[in-house]
Amino acid sequence: MFLIRNDLIDISDQEGTLIYPDRLQIFLSQDTEVIKHRCALLIQLDEYEDKLFKPTEVLELLGICEVLSHRHCFPHEPWRLKSADPLIQDLHYFLQKLKGMCIQAVYQDRLIFFLGLS
Secondary structure (H helix, E strand, O other): OEEEEOOOOOOOOOOOOEOOOHHHHHHHHOOOHHHHHHOHHHHOOOOOOOEEEOHHHHHHHHHHHHHHHHHHOOOOOHHHHHHOOHHHHHHHHHHHHHHHHHHHHHHOOOEEEEOOOO
16 A cells, blocks of 8 residues: 655555555566566565655656556557556556655655555
8 A cells, every 4th residue: 555654653644545456566567577677666566565665766656657657558549548458447547546646745745655464
């Protein structure tokens, strides 16, 4: 689950959470090696470990959302998304929400925190 935080002990409101479904991570990890390398920060997250993304990593996450969206979510033909595979629709929704969280974190001078299942 992704959250916007100030630090590891920040327990302020939890309304801005985003779940990272296993099936999306599996789908992305099966993508080509080039994308795996460029998007490793997101794709290779350990679902059982917590991770606080540094400010530069938040910006990198923002770029990864763009790369994956352009690769999978029909950016030049948005009308195709409506009839796309449900997995691609879920991926598009997830990427848009994560991108929004990253932008919000940058504007608020906060960080992104990934809460593992530990």
